[in-house]
Amino acid sequence: xxxxxxxxxxxxxxxxxxAGSAVGLGNFLRFPSQAAQNGGGAFMIPYFVALLLIGIxxxxxxxxxxxxxxxxxxxxxxxxFHSLWQKNRFMKYFGVVGIIGPxxxxxxxxxxxSWCLGFAYxxxxxxxxxxxxxxxxxxxxxxxxxxxxxxxxxxxxxxxxFLITFLINIGVTYFGIRGGIERICNIxxxxxxxxxxxxxxxxxxxxxxxxxxxxxTAAGGLGxxxxxxxxxxxxxxxxxxxxxxxFFTLSVGMGVILTYSSYLKKTDDVALSGLTAASTNEFAEIxxxxxxxxxxxxxxxxxxxxxxxxxxxxxxxGFVTMPQIFAGLPGGFxxxxxxxxxxxxxxxxxxxxxxxxxxAFMEDEFDxxxxxxxxxxxxxxxxxxxxxxxxxxxGVLDDLDFWGGTFFIVIGATLEIILLxxxxxxxxxxxxxHRGHRLRVPSVFKYIIKYVSxxxxxxxxxxxxxxxxxxxxxxxxxxxxxxxxxxxxRLILLAAIVLVGVLVWLAWKRRKLESNA
Amino acid sequence: MTTGGWIFMLISWAAIITVVVFCYTRTFSxxxxxxxxxxxxxxxxxxx
Numbered sequence: 001x002x003x004x005x006x007x008x009x010x011x012x013x014x015x016x017x018x019a020g021s022a023v024g025l026g027n028f029l030r031f032p033s034q035a036a037q038n039g040g041g042a043f044m045i046p047y048f049v050a051l052l053l054i055g056i057x058x059x060x061x062x063x064x065x066x067x068x069x070x071x072x073x074x075x076x077x078x079x080x081f082h083s084l085w086q087k088n089r090f091m092k093y094f095g096v097v098g099i100i101g102p103x104x105x106x107x108x109x110x111x112x113x114s115w116c117l118g119f120a121y122x123x124x125x126x127x128x129x130x131x132x133x134x135x136x137x138x139x140x141x142x143x144x145x146x147x148x149x150x151x152x153x154x155x156x157x158x159x160x161x162f163l164i165t166f167l168i169n170i171g172v173t174y175f176g177i178r179g180g181i182e183r184i185c186n187i188x189x190x191x192x193x194x195x196x197x198x199x200x201x202x203x204x205x206x207x208x209x210x211x212x213x214x215x216x217t218a219a220g221g222l223g224x225x226x227x228x229x230x231x232x233x234x235x236x237x238x239x240x241x242x243x244x245x246x247f248f249t250l251s252v253g254m255g256v257i258l259t260y261s262s263y264l265k266k267t268d269d270v271a272l273s274g275l276t277a278a279s280t281n282e283f284a285e286i287x288x289x290x291x292x293x294x295x296x297x298x299x300x301x302x303x304x305x306x307x308x309x310x311x312x313x314x315x316x317x318g319f320v321t322m323p324q325i326f327a328g329l330p331g332g333f334x335x336x337x338x339x340x341x342x343x344x345x346x347x348x349x350x351x352x353x354x355x356x357x358x359x360a361f362m363e364d365e366f367d368x369x370x371x372x373x374x375x376x377x378x379x380x381x382x383x384x385x386x387x388x389x390x391x392x393x394x395g396v397l398d399d400l401d402f403w404g405g406t407f408f409i410v411i412g413a414t415l416e417i418i419l420l421x422x423x424x425x426x427x428x429x430x431x432x433x434h435r436g437h438r439l440r441v442p443s444v445f446k447y448i449i450k451y452v453s454x455x456x457x458x459x460x461x462x463x464x465x466x467x468x469x470x471x472x473x474x475x476x477x478x479x480x481x482x483x484x485x486x487x488x489x490r491l492i493l494l495a496a497i498v499l500v501g502v503l504v505w506l507a508w509k510r511r512k513l514e515s516n517a
Numbered sequence: 518m519t520t521g522g523w524i525f526m527l528i529s530w531a532a533i534i535t536v537v538v539f540c541y542t543r544t545f546s547x548x549x550x551x552x553x554x555x556x557x558x559x560x561x562x563x564x565x
Contacts, residue, residue, distance in 0.1 A: 011544060041525045048529075223518030226526040276540035283537050287530050438543060 005073065006177040006370075008263055013182040015276045018260055020185040020349025022251040022281035023192065025112065027289040028343060029314035031245060032225065036294055036310035038241045039232025040225055044286075046233070046242035051282070055246040057445055057453045058413050059278050061420045062257035063270035064433045070262030075360035077255045077412070078504045080262065084424045091419070092508065096500045097412045098255025099361055102354035104404030104493060105254070106381055108388040108397050109354065113347030114165035116340045118143060118157060119319060123336030128323045136320045146393040153392035162389060165348070170378045172352050173359060176370050177263050181352055188345040189280075195342040196288040202335060203296045209328075212302065218291075221298030224306055225290055243460060248405065249285055250278060253413030256353045259360050265436075272439035284346075292339075293317055296325045318343065355381070361500075365507035384496075387489055394485035395478055402472070403493060410464070414457040421450040 008014040035043045069080025077098020085091045122128050130136055141147035145155035172180040208216040232238045247253060261270060297309045297317075309321055326336035355377060362373035388397045420429045430446050471477070478486050518526075 015544065041522055044525070044529060219518050222526060223522045226529075227519045227522035228525055272540060272543055275536070276544055279533065279536040279540050282533050286533055 005070070005075075006263055007265065009178045009182050011268070011273060013178070013186060014260060014264065015273050015280070016185040016189045017181055017349075017353070018251070018257055018273075018277035019280035019284075020189050020346075021256050021260070021353030022249060022277065022350075023189070023284045024249075024251075024346050024350035025116075025314070025318070025343055026245075026248050027281070027285040027346065028196075028292060029289075029318045030248065031285050031289045032293045033310050033314055033317055034241055034245050035225055035290065036306070038238045039229045039235075040223075041228035042230055042232040043238060043242055044226070045228075046239045047245060050239075050243040050246040051278075053448060053452050054243060054413075054456055055250045055252060056275070056278055057449045058252040058417060059250060059257065059274045060271065060433055060441065060445070061417050061429070061449060061453075062252060063261045063274040064429060065416060065420050065424075066258035066261030067264045067266065067268065067270055067435075068432055069258065070264060071266050073364060075259050075262040075364050076357045077258055078361065078507075079364060080258050081415070081419060082508075084419050088423075092504050093501055094415055095255075096497055096504060097408050097415065098258060099357050099500050100493070100497050101404055101408030101412055102254050102256055102357050103381070103496070104400055104408065106351060106354045107384045108400040108404070109347065110166055110169055110351050110381075110385060111162055111388050111397075113344060113351055114158070114162040115143065115319065116344035116347055117165055118161035119323070120337050120340035120344055121161070123323070123326070123333050123340055126333050128336055129327045129333070130323075133320070133324060136324055140315075140319045144392055152390050153394075154390050159389070162385075165344075166382060166385065169348065169351050169355065170374060172348070173355050173377070174371060174374045181356070184352070185349050188349050192342050192345040192349075193284070193288075195338040195345075196284065196292070199335060199338055199342070200288055200291045202329070203292050203299075206296065206299045209299065212299075216299060216302055218295040218299055220303065221295030221306070222291065224298055224303070225294045240460070240463070243456070244406070247409050247413065249281060251350070251353065253409040253411075253416065254354065255357045255412055258416075259357045260353065262360070267436035269436050269438040271433055271437045271441050275439060293322065297321055300325045300328060361503075365504075366510070384492065387485075387492070391485045391489075395482040396485050396489050399486045399489055400493075403490075410457065410461060414454065414461060417449065417453050417457060421454060426450040 008017075035047075065080055065084060066075075069075070069083040072079065072083045074080050074083055076095065078092040078095030081095040081098075082092040119128065128136075128139070130139060138147075143155060143158055145153045145158055172184050174180060175183070204218045206218050208214055251257060264270065294306065294310065298306050301309060301321075309317065312321070322339055323336055326332040326339060329335055359370065359373045359377050362368045362376060363370055368376075388400060420426075426446055426449060429449070433441060475483055475486055
């Protein structure tokens with residue numbers, strides 16, 4: 001008897017789950033910082049071009065491939081890649097990237113997510129009303145357990161909030177697609193949007209502070225983000241930054257959408273659902289994310305400091321700049337709580353999604369129950385989360401972010417789109433995309449998926465190998481004292497890749513024996 | 518903010534909000550095919 005697969009409870013359930021996976025810390029912290037650093041309004045032109053030529057086509061490609069692979073009982077990239085190219089016995093091994101990539105993100109992202117929970121707690125308790133800008137930096141360092149000269153990072157509150165966050169993540173995953181992931185996303189996403197809208201309204205109604213020029217208002221801050229500097233369009237750096245942000249924000253190329261859409265029925269729509277999830281993410285990013293950090297910082301710190309703030313990095317913006325701003329508002333502790341809890345919700349809906357490919361791989365390919373798969377995943381993930389906590393000041397988190405949040409994503413996306421458009425065949429893929437469709441995709445996307453997206457992705461990869469490969473391998477720019485730690489985490493990742501590769505081999509060997517029996 | 522900035526921002530916001538409203542309206546208004554059986558039935562068996 002065929003195994004009965006888990007299913008989504010409703011169409012809106014998977015849409016919110018995919019949107020929840022895409023809406024993360026990057027929407028509220030990374031996007032405004034990237035836009036402000038790369039020409040303001042001009043950044044949005046390559047951003048929209050990348051959205052149309054890479055982001056949306058990849059989104060549709062992943063939804064299509066995932067639902068197709070799910071029809072063969074596969075919910076993770078090795079099986080789905082194999083379903084798309086059954087004649088090639090090596091293709092499944094390329095799918096390892098779709099398990100290791102999200103897992104790499106998981107083992108550092110959960111820790112950052114726990115900072116949001118911790119800071120939400122401290123905001124609510126009124127502990128984030130500090131005397132000076134330096135005090136906020138010191139508070140963050142105290143929380144992270146860095147900066148006291150110790151070789152190990154980590155602090156008691158940091159560990160406590162990490163444990164709470166980790167247990168919530170594992171608990172949600174344990175209850176499965178419908179009982180865990182869908183249920184939490186149905187609550188978390190609307191709550192997140194309500195909090196974000198309240199904060200946006202508060203920020204956009206801020207007047208100029210006492211003694212400040214009359215034009216130091218939120219509208220001025222929006223101008224910093226939206227006034228077009230068209231000369232920026234000549235810079236390849238701006239185009240690459242925009243394409244990178246699209247990858248980062250839509251969760252494409254990770255393998256998460258493949259897994260989520262594999263739980264759809266074969267006649268469930270993917271065309272409209274994919275666009276709905278993507279547009280939800282874009283609303284969160286452009287309309288909400290673009291209207292909080294930069295306008296608020298503009299009002300409080302003035303036009304002279306805004307560039308330095310935009311360049312100060314996402315952690316600084318989120319955990320140092322924003323608490324200072326909220327502390328200056330009446331009832332600021334409530335806004336501070338809403339800000340950090342919103343980030344926490346954005347984080348958890350993303351982290352549960354990056355756990356799913358590995359759990360689904362064990363469930364489907366080894367016939368292990370979800371509960372047992374989650375237990376195994378939890379133990380391995382808990383152990384591998386430790387380097388990001390204890391060696392935070394040793395560059396480990398940044399290195400994990402590079403491999404999980406950039407490198408594996410681009411590799412995964414390139415493989416997926418070539419596999420679907422060229423190997424599986426664009427005509428079959430197009431029919432598959434429109435099976436049970438609620439939206440007819442304009443036929444120009446057929447050519448974009450086949451020609452434009454793969455060309456742009458390959459160009460990005462070639463450029464990256466040409467410019468960066470050697471520097472990354474030789475750890476150029478990594479301080480000498482951090483090299484052993486960065487090397488150590490890379491060896492762990494390499495071992496994990498080999499291990500998953502062996503597991504894929506074993507899984508197919510097992511399937512073959514069973515089918516012959 | 519310059520006039521160009523306002524125009525660009527409002528057009529971008531309007532475009533995104535229009536797509537979001539269109540997608541959700543269509544999602545909620547269309548019938549859900551939940552009558553389908555849970556078993557998948559892809560015609561070709563998988564090769565190993």
